[in-house]
Amino acid sequence: MSDSKIESGRQNRPPTGQEAERGTKETTYLEAIREAMWEEMTTDPTVFLLGEDVGTYGGAFKITEGFLDEFGPERIIDTPISEAAIVGAAIGAAHMGFKPIAEMQFIDFIAPAFDMIVNFAAKVRYRTGVGAPLVIRGPCGGGAHAGPFHSQNVESYFANVAGLKMVAPATARDAKGLLRAAIRDPDPVLYFEHKYLYRRIKEELPIDEEIIVPLGAARTHRPGSDLTIVTYGAMVYKAEEAASRISEEDGAELEVLDLRTLRPLDTSTIVESVKRTGRVLIVHEAPRFGGFAGEIASQICEEAFEWLDAPIRRVTALDTPVPFAPPLEEYYLPQTADIVDAARWMLAY
Amino acid sequence: MMGRKRMAVAGDRPAITWRSGVLSSLTSEELRELFRYLVLSRGLEERLEHLLKQGQVVGDLYDGRGQEATVVGSAFALEEGDWLAPSLREMGALLTRGLDPRMLLLQYLARDGSPSAGRDKSHHVTIPHLGLLGPIGPLGAQLCVLNGVALAFRLRGERRVCLTYLGDGASRTGAAHEGLNLAAVQRLPLVVILIHNRWAFATRSDQQAAVADWIDVAAAYGVSAASVDGNDVLHVYDETRRAVDRARRGDGVTLIVAETYRMYGHAQHDAQEYVPEADLHEWRARDPIDLFERYLIDSGFESRPSLAVVKEAARRELSAAVEEALSAPMPEPEGARFRTVEGERIPVPWTRRAAVYEDLGQPASTRP
Missing domain, CATH: 3.40.50.920 (Rossmann fold)
Known part of the structure; x- marks a missing residue:
């Protein structure tokens, strides 16, 4: 972690003196998602990220800003605008022991990957015995005046498909903890992050606690x-x-x-x-x-x-x-x- | 190492051509092995047709007979540790990669001991130790997934190669376009065999794409390309070997267009009355196994009796496999609820409350 990265704001924000003293750091929902990926990628070399504009630009919402510098182009992959290819590649790498995170720039864009998700990822462990531990995440939800194709909530499209897990965090703590659990999960997890909450939700999260929130618990x-x-x-x-x-x-x-x-x-x-x-x-x-x-x-x-x-x-x-x-x-x-x-x-x- | 002579062929088109570089890299044992896989694949599909008519094969058969040279020749060019994803008519490729015919029979008969334990059909099998990635019904998708396997090789710094097949029909899917394009821009170690067999179910290949020559599609992706006679097993092997070597060196993707013909309809239910008899007649005369057999004999690598021994061994192997498969049990019905992986029963859906289905039909407990 070089100082220049911290100064340019491209590194995870370190706690301020006051925050360090009280042992918690003010964390937005967006920062929580970012930190979950950063921490998992730092501790687990099998975690990697692929998606549209995730590298050079740092993601459409700047969630992965600085990731390319830190983890390199092998693990932060800027892809063509090809959601099926993104999810497909994530499934294949997951078969091989990797834990890929496939980013949908907006969750609405998951539609072109539908076949990969419902026919391949969801069914593959049942059909073949070989699992696909991948996470597909992206910004969902309305309230941002973004129109019919950048505002949807897509969970019901997938609700009838056995073999998928789905999470939708509301708090920064859960955004972080559920994402870490999702990355570690042995099955495909759809992670719906609400874009309206990205910068509106701020919480004091403990600095020294490893936050992991198990899937399946309300x-x-x-x-x-x-x-x-x-x-x-x-x-x-x-x-x-x-x-x-x-x-x-x-x-x-x-x-x-x-x-x-x-x-x-x-x-x-x-x-x-x-x-x-x-x-x-x-x-x-x-x-x-x-x-x-x-x-x-x-x-x-x-x-x-x-x-x-x-x-x-x-x-x-x-x-x-x-x-x-x-x-x-x-x-x-x-x-x-x-x-x-x-x-x-x-x-x- | 071996005798080399150009084949003199009767008739107006070459039956099978000798190509520089091929025979120097194949031993006579390997040539015999190639022949064995061709006849094993043909024999297995003949058995399956018979078993289907007896009501033993569940569902239908997507027949690959007539295309064996394309799939066996290409699969033979891979090394141990490489991965292959079949499409729907690649029985010979699976056998060449080491899958036991018994496993395929169990799979087609939907028996309990099959690779999918009765959960999936035909050659939808994923077997990591053989480097086999099973396709799904919507073809083309397997290419996207195979890219991830190739990506994993690269992330680990392993020089391993992936190979898959697309029919002229499947090559027109969005998944095939996206997958081939991603592989190209990432320079993944991938070989794609585009099987131009003229038909996608009942739709002609000129209704699939407006290209004069299917090799032209490669240019749009910026990948290396080659065109082969798909009924010439050595030609297929030769070009695939070059492509595999190129991929292993890190020089990216190759698209190989194999010119062949679908001989037996989309599946057994399809009498393919829409296929011109003249086409079938022409291609029947170029049966890939007959061509290779004639070549091996005429060029002096094999004798008719020595090849008869290979055929007989394959016949015996298949007879034993069929007998064994027929005696295997069907899966227990309640097995539908879960998948057993390494001894662990994993419920579907992956929920802690899968047991709730057992409670249906029982009245809910009453309020105290």
């Missing part, structure tokens, strides 16, 4: 006793806002569960919470039809039907493409007021 973001909101990604913050408002204005306490991992789904934590609160509202930013909420609702019906005191409800995006103009997009996306309305209806049921 997290209670806010405890409550009257209604459970099951959500993930950027919607965790809208759900939290709604819960605060209802606590202040109605005196009811909403529990907010942050799924963190979408597959494998932590059904037992969801069911445990629902059995305590008797009401469950599922919130996601993806469109409603065929969305994750449908699957979660079904599982709750199978495992906790008799504990329900109100119908399960969903707050989701519209069943339309993500519109571009800010007022349209705001209308399209689930808002805090929508969650408050749905929760009140359920509490009154």
Whole structure:
């Protein structure tokens, strides 16, 4: 680690004196993703990164700035605009014992790699006994006024494919810990990082602790006793806002569960919470039809039907493409007021 | 080392040509070995056709008979440690890389002891110690994945080579374009055999691409290119060997266009009435095994009786393999839930709660 890199801001930012003293460092969601890759690449020579503009430019969002200098062109590979070739190469290298990270410049661009993911990566261990431990990550989500092709949430496209794992962190801690766990996982993991959170979420993360968050475990973001909101990604913050408002204005306490991992789904934590609160509202930013909420609702019906005191409800995006103009997009996306309305209806049921 | 003479061939087109550099690098044992793989592949596919008609082969057969010289000759040019990814008619390549015919029979019969343990069909097998990467149904995809194997070789500083096959149809997929292009810009150690067999299912190759000569497609990727008579096993071997050497030296990708003909339809269900009989007649006269056999005898490397011994040995090997495969059990039905890898049962989907499916049909526990 040379001083010049630190001065130019291209190295991971070292803790300030104050931060070192208190033992934590202010870390954005984006920095957490960057640090997870940096640390895994530093400690494990089998980890490498490939994608569009990840090297020379440092990634479209500058997540991998400085990686090319540090790790060299063999491990930071600028590829042609060929998502199928990117994911395919990651699968092949994974077969050979490497742990590749394939970056989609926007998660919307995962579509051209669909065959590689659902037909090759997802099925290969089942078919052949040979695993594909790769991570495919990219920025998802709306709120950035980026239009129909730079704003999507694609998890449901892959939800029906056995053999894939999927994570969607909401916090900087989870962004870091889940990515490290994903890189170490023996199966293909789709890692959905929410671009709206990149620079808006800042947390104090411990400097000396190795943060690894196991896949498949949900997290209670806010405890409550009257209604459970099951959500993930950027919607965790809208759900939290709604819960605060209802606590202040109605005196009811909403529990907010942050799924963190979408597959494998932590059904037992969801069911445990629902059995305590008797009401469950599922919130996601993806469109409603065929969305994750449908699957979660079904599982709750199978495992906790008799504990329900109100119908399960969903707050989701519209069943339309993500519109571009800010007022349209705001209308399209689930808002805090929508969650408050749905929760009140359920509490009154 | 060996007698060298140009083949004098009856008729107006050469049956098989002698090419400088080939015979000097192949011993007479290797020539016999090549012949063995050709007849083993042909024999295995004949057996499979028979077994399909008996209802033993599950599904269908994508017949590679008539294209054996292309696949055996190219696979023979690889060394131990190299990797190969078949497409859909490359039985001979798998055998040449050392896959036991018994394993292929078990696979086609969907038996428990097959490489995919009954989870996948035909030659969709990935066997790392043999350097075999299985394709998936959408062809062309295996090229993208094989690039990753080649990338791994380079990351480890190993001088190993990858080889795969694309039909004229599969070469038109997005995956094939993307894969070939990435391999080219990364100068990966890759050889691609483009099998111009004139048909992709029922679509003619001139409906696949508007090139006059399929070798022209190589220029767009900036890769080395060669064109071979795909029914001439030595020609295929020779050009592939050069390409493999080039890849091993670090000089990048070669696309070899093998001119041949699909003789038996897309699969067994396809009577290929759309294929002109004149074409089949012409290419039947250039059967790759007949050509090589005639060449070996006429050039004095082998005698008819010595080749008969090779054929008989292959026949016996296949008979024993068929018998063994037929006696192998089908997989247990509940095996559908998991894949066993090195003794460990890995549930599918990869979830801690795979057992939830066992609970279906049972009433959920009631509220206290």
